[in-house]
Amino acid sequence: MKAVAGKILFAVLSVLYPILVFCGLRFWGLSPRKLSILLLLLAAFHLISASRKKQPGAASRLKEGCFVAFLLACGVAAFALDNALVLKFYPVLVNVGMLFFFGATLFRKPSFVFRLATFADKRILQTADRSSVERYCDRVTLTWCIFFILNGSVALWTVLCADEKIWSLYNGLISYILMGILFVAEIGVRKMKQSQLQSYIPFSKIEADSRPDDSVVCFSGAGLSGDVKTWADFKADVSKVRQAVEAEPYTAWILNADDVYYFLVAIFALFQSQKKILFSANRQPEFIREIRKPDVGFLNDTGAEGALQIPKIIETYTAKNTWTPFDINAAKAAMYTSGTTGIPKEIPKEGWQYENEANALAERFAAGFANRNFYMTVNHHHIYGMAFSIFVPISAGLPIRRVRFEFPEELEQIVKEPAVIVASPAFLKRLAANRKEPLPFKKPPFWLSAGGLLPDEVANRVEELSGNGVQEIYGCTEAGAIATRRIREKKLWTPVPPNKISFAENGCLKIDSSYTDIGGFVTGDLGKIEDDGTFQLMGRADSIVKIEEKRISLPEVENRLRQTGVVRDVRVVPMTGKRQFLAAAIVLNDEGNARFKGEEKKDINAFFKQHLSGFLENTVQPKKWRYLEELPQDGMGKIKTREVQALFEIPESPNFKILKYHLEGNVLTVKMVIPSTSDYYDGHFPEFKLLPAVVQIDLILRFFRGFMKLPTTIEKMQRVKFSNPIFPEHPVTIEETYSPDTGKLAFKITGEDGKTCSGGTIVLKKENA
C-alpha cells in the first residue's frame, strides 16, 4: 500500500514539477532553496518505491542508484547555491532517465514495449505472430528513445537559453502534449497492425524458419494453455511422414484423418514430396476400394483397413531436416462430393487453387481472423472446412483445434478464447434451439457458416447468444468460397475479391476468380445479379422440375410458403407415383405452432393451399404435406431431396405423426407422436390409453420398410421387452439398427423423459431378392 502511495505521489510531483517550480518562483515568491525541497522529496519517494522492489537486478539497482543520486545532487546543489538553474534541470534528467530505461531494453531484449505487450496478452508468446509483434515493439521502443533524445534536448535548451515562462510552458505542457500525441498515434498504428494477418505466408512458401519453433500449430484442449503441437513438432512430423510415403511406390495417396494435426502433417508431407492427394471424408472399405487404384496409397489416423497410420509413422520414424517450400503449381489433389444423386463424384483440384483461395479469404477476413484460434464444427475433408480451418490458419500462423466440435454444449469450454468458429447451419440450428442463456464469450467469436441456407431466426439467435452475427459463405467444391453475406445486414451476396460473377449461356451463375480454371466455373445455381456486382440466389438449376409438363421452380414454391411468415424451414420435392406431383415438408416456426395449435392437419394444409392458390396453378401446388420438428439432414447440414422424398413414401396415417427422422448408414431414428384420436388405442382400456405391443412392432417395421427400403418378413423376435407405456400426445423416439449380415434389427423406443418404453431384436427373413 505504502509503495503504491509513494509511486503515485512521485508521479504527481513529477508531472506537476515544472508548473510548481514556475509558480513558486514567479507568483509565490519562493526561493530556489525552498523549492529544492521538491527535488529532495522526489528523490526520497523514488528511493522508497525502488527499495521495495523484490530482488532487484544489479543493473536495475545501478540505474535506480544513478537516478536517485542525480536527483539528490541537483537538490543539494539547488539548496546550497540557491540557484534556479539547477532546479530547472529536472525535466532534462527525467528524459535522460527514460532514455536509459527504454534504451537499455533494446540491448537486453525483450524490449520494454514488448514486455508490456506480452504482459497484457500472454498468447503472443505462443503464436507465429510473436516475431512480427516483437519487431514492431522494438521499433516502438526505439521511437520512444528518439523522442526522449529530442524532447530532452529541447528541455535542455529551455533550461539554458530560454526564460522561466518558456521553460515551464514547454516542460509543463508542450512536452506532455507531444508525449500524448506519440502515445495515441502508436495505439492507432498498433490497432491497424493487429487487424492484419502479420505472419501470413502462402502455405507453399513457408520456410523452416518462417515461424518461431515454439509457436503453436495445433492444440488439443480449449486453447493454447493445454496440450499443443508446435512448429518444431510439425516440421519433425512432416519429415517423418515424408520419409514414409517416399518409401512407397505410390504416386497418389488417399488422405483421411480425423485429427486436424495429422491431416496437416500429411498434406505438407505429400505436397513436399510431390504426391497427389485424394481427400476423402469417407473411409468405408467399399468406397476406398472403389477409388484406390493400383498406384494409390492410403494414409489414415483411425486404424482404417489397409492404410498407413500417421500416428504410427510419427512414433517409429526419426525426424530429419527435410522441410522445403514446394512448387504449388505441381501440387495435385482431388476431392469427393456427395452429389445430389448420392453417388460420390471426384472433383480434381490443384494446389494453386487452394493457395489462391486461402490468400483471398485471408485478405477478405483479415480483421476478423487476426489473433484468434480456429475451431470447427464441420468436416475438414470438404472444401469449406479445408479452406477456412486448414489452409487459411496454417498460412496465417494461427492455431487450430485438432478435433472438431460435435455438440453446441462444447462451446462452453472456449468462452475465454478469441475464436473463429467454422460452423454449419446444422450446428448453429442446434445451438439456437438448445441454448437458453447467453454464451459469455470474453471476445465475441467470429462465426462462419456454409453448406446450406442459414435461417434468419437462427442467425439472429446466435447473435443474441454470442454477441456476434454469422458470416455466411456461398461456395462449392469446384470454385471454393465465392461470396459472403452477414444475414442481418443484407440479403444479397457480395463476391469475395477477386471473384467475379456473371451469367453463363445456360442462365446459371458463372464464377471467375484466381482460384477457378481459366474459363471460370459454371455453377448449377440460378440468380439475379445487381449492378454493383452483388447477387441473389434463386435456387439450383436442377431445382426446376416439370410436373405433368408444367415447369416450376422448387425454391419459388418454397419462397411462397415462407412468405406466410409461419414457416421456419421448408423443402418442396418432386414425387412420382401414379402421377407427378409436388410434396412439401414444413417446419413451422413459433408463430406457426401457436397459430395452428389444436387444429387438424387438413386445416393447416388448407391454410397453405389457400395462400399458394394466389400464385400457382393447381397442378404445381403441393399435394402432400408433412409437418415436422426438423427436416432430415446429414452431418454437413445438407438436406437431401432423396431423404425428404422418403417421408412421403410412408403414407400419412391419422394414427401417427412423424416429427423428424434421421438415417445414417444402418441406423434409423424416427421421432413420432401418436394422437389421442388414433385408432391404435381403440378396444384397449378406454380410460387408460396404452399403445399395444403389436402396434409398436408394426410401426418399427413400417418405418424400416419406408426409410430403409428393405423387406420385413419376421423370422423371430429376441429379448423383446415392453417396459413403459407409450401415451398419446407424448412424443417417442424409435431407434433401429440393422445388421445386414445377420438380418437382425435391434430397436429401442424411448420417451422424451429418457425412459425406455420398449426394446429388443427382430430377426428378419433374408429374402432371396
Add this chain to the structure above:
Amino acid sequence: MSELNTQIKEVLIKALELEDITPADIEDDAPLFGQNKEGRGLGLDSIDALELGIAIKDNFGVSFSTVNEETRKHFASIDALAAYISANKKD
C-alpha cells in the same frame, strides 16, 4: 343418393391418393377443381380429372366421353357426379 355420394368420395380419395381427409371432409356441393369464393373445394387439377374418370369407370361402370365442357360440368361437385352416375348407370 347420399350413400352413392359416400361411395364416390371413397373412390375419389383412394384413386387420387388424397391424404389427411375423410369422406366426411368433402362437401357434397363444393367444387372439386379449384376453390370457390368461400375458399371451399378440393383443388384438384386436370390430371386428377383423368384419374378420377378412370376410377369411376372402374367402380361404377360409367364412362365419360372425351373431356369437354359437358364432362366438366359433371365433375363440378360430388352431387353433380352422383347425378351423372345415377342417370347413366346400366342396372
